[in-house]
Amino acid sequence: MLRIDRACIYIIMLGMTMLIPSIQYTTNIDELCVMLFGAVAVLDCLFNNNWKRYRLLWIVLLILAFYAVYSLTVVHFNVPRAIALDFIIELKPFVPFIVIFAISPDLTESDKKIFKAICLFNCVILSIAFFMGHKAVELLVFHLTYGGTIIFASTMYYIYCSIDSNGRIPRHDLITALVFLTIGLLCLKAKYYGIYILYLYFFYLYKPGILRNFSLKHAIMLTVLVATLLAVSWHKIQYYFISGNSDTFDPKVIQSFARPVLYVTGLQIMGEFIPFGTGLASFATAASSQYYADTYYYYGIDKVHGLAPNKDFDFICDAFYPSLAQFGIIGLILFIYFWRYTYTYIRVLIRKDPDRYRYPFIIGSLIISFILIENTSATTFTHCVGFIVMTLFGFVCAKGKQIKEKDSETSVQIIQKI
Numbered sequence: 001m002l003r004i005d006r007a008c009i010y011i012i013m014l015g016m017t018m019l020i021p022s023i024q025y026t027t028n029i030d031e032l033c034v035m036l037f038g039a040v041a042v043l044d045c046l047f048n049n050n051w052k053r054y055r056l057l058w059i060v061l062l063i064l065a066f067y068a069v070y071s072l073t074v075v076h077f078n079v080p081r082a083i084a085l086d087f088i089i090e091l092k093p094f095v096p097f098i099v100i101f102a103i104s105p106d107l108t109e110s111d112k113k114i115f116k117a118i119c120l121f122n123c124v125i126l127s128i129a130f131f132m133g134h135k136a137v138e139l140l141v142f143h144l145t146y147g148g149t150i151i152f153a154s155t156m157y158y159i160y161c162s163i164d165s166n167g168r169i170p171r172h173d174l175i176t177a178l179v180f181l182t183i184g185l186l187c188l189k190a191k192y193y194g195i196y197i198l199y200l201y202f203f204y205l206y207k208p209g210i211l212r213n214f215s216l217k218h219a220i221m222l223t224v225l226v227a228t229l230l231a232v233s234w235h236k237i238q239y240y241f242i243s244g245n246s247d248t249f250d251p252k253v254i255q256s257f258a259r260p261v262l263y264v265t266g267l268q269i270m271g272e273f274i275p276f277g278t279g280l281a282s283f284a285t286a287a288s289s290q291y292y293a294d295t296y297y298y299y300g301i302d303k304v305h306g307l308a309p310n311k312d313f314d315f316i317c318d319a320f321y322p323s324l325a326q327f328g329i330i331g332l333i334l335f336i337y338f339w340r341y342t343y344t345y346i347r348v349l350i351r352k353d354p355d356r357y358r359y360p361f362i363i364g365s366l367i368i369s370f371i372l373i374e375n376t377s378a379t380t381f382t383h384c385v386g387f388i389v390m391t392l393f394g395f396v397c398a399k400g401k402q403i404k405e406k407d408s409e410t411s412v413q414i415i416q417k418i
Contacts, residue, residue: 071279100394277328
C-alpha cells in the first residue's frame with residue numbers, strides 16, 4: 001500500500017518553511033503545494049483504491065466544472081484562459097483541506113518539534129522586522145497585513161503541535177503564543193485586532209458548555225466582546241462599507257471609492273444574474289484583473305480608481321466576499337454550507353470530550369473566524385497563508401471525523417448485538 005500520510009506532512013512543512021518568502025519572492029509555492037496535494041489524492045486513488053474518501057473533492061470539482069462551462073457558454077464575461085486560471089485559484093483553498101481531512105495523517109512527536117521550530121522561526125523573524133519598522137516588514141513580506149496573518153497562522157500551528165495526549169498545553173507554550181500574537185498587533189490592522197480579541201476570549205474566558213448555561217455574566221461578557229470588536233474595527237468598517245473616500249455615503253458619487261463599489265456591484269450581480277452569477281473570472285478576482293473582465297464595463301465601474309484597466313486595478317482583487325457574486329445566490333449558499341458542514345466536525349470535539357479536545361475546537365473556531373474576518377477586505381483565503389490555515393483546519397476536522405466514525409461503528413455494533 002502506498003504511504004501518502006507522510007507525503008502530506010512533508011508538503012505542509014515545505015509550505016510552512018517557505019511561508020515568509022512566498023509573499024513576494026517565491027509566490028508560486030502555494031500553487032506547487034496544492035498541485036502536490038492533488039497528486040497525493042490521485043495516487044491514493046490509483047494505488048490504494050481510496051476513491052470514496054475524496055467524495056468532497058469530487059463534489060467541489062464538479063461544482064467548479066459546472067461554473068466553468070456556464071462561464072464559457074452562457075455569460076461570456078471573460079476569455080477561456082482567464083476562466084481556467086480562476087478555476088485553479090478558486091480550487092486552491094479546498095484541495096489541501098479536503099486531502100488532509102480525507103487522509104487524517106498523524107503528526108509524530110518529531111513532526112511536532114519540526115513544525116514548532118519552523119513556526120518559532122517565522123514569528124521571531126517577523127517580530128524583529130516589526131520592531132525595526134514598517135520598511136523592514138515591507139521588505140520582508142511586502143505589507144504589514146501579511147506580517148500579521150503569518151504570525152497568526154504560525155501561532156495556530158505552534159499551539160496545535162503543543163497539545164499533549166491528554167489535551168493539555170504546557171504553560172510556557174501558551175505564553176510564547178500569546179507573546180507573538182501580541183507582537184502581531186504591530187501590523188496595525190483592525191482585522192487582526194478582532195482575531196486577537198477572539199483569541200483572548202477563547203483561551204482565557206471560554207469554557208465548554210458556556211452557551212448551554214448562559215447567564216447574565218456571560219451576556220455581559222459577550223456584549224463587552226462585541227463592543228470591543230466594533231470599537232477597534234469601526235474606522236475600517238466605516239471606510240470599507242459606509243463612506244469609502246468620502247465623508248458620507250452617497251450613491252451618486254459611488255465611483256469615488258473602490259471597495260464599497262465592489263460590494264454594491266456584487267449585490268447588483270446577485271440580484272440580476274440569478275441564480276449562478278456572472279461566472280468565473282468575471283468579478284473581484286485576480287483572473288478578472290489580469291484578463292480584464294467585461295463585467296466592469298457592463299456595470300460602468302471601469303473608471304473607478306483602483307478598478308480601471310491599463311494596470312490601474314489595485315483594488316479589484318482586494319476582498320474575497322465580492323467575488324462570490326461570480327457564483328450567484330447558489331454559490332453564496334454553497335459557501336455558507338461549506339462552513340456549516342465543517343463546523344459540525346469541530347463541534348463534535350467539544351461535545352465528545354471537552355477536556356481532551358478543547359484546544360482543537362478552539363483552534364478550529366479561530367480559523368473559521370480568521371477566514372471570515374479576512375475575507376471582508378483581503379483574499380487571504382486563496383493565498384499562501386490561506387493554504388496553511390486550511391491544512392491545519394483539515395487536521396482539526398479530521399479529528400472530529402474520526403470521532404464520528406467511531407461513534408457510528410459503536411452504534412452499529414450495539415444494534416447488531418440487539
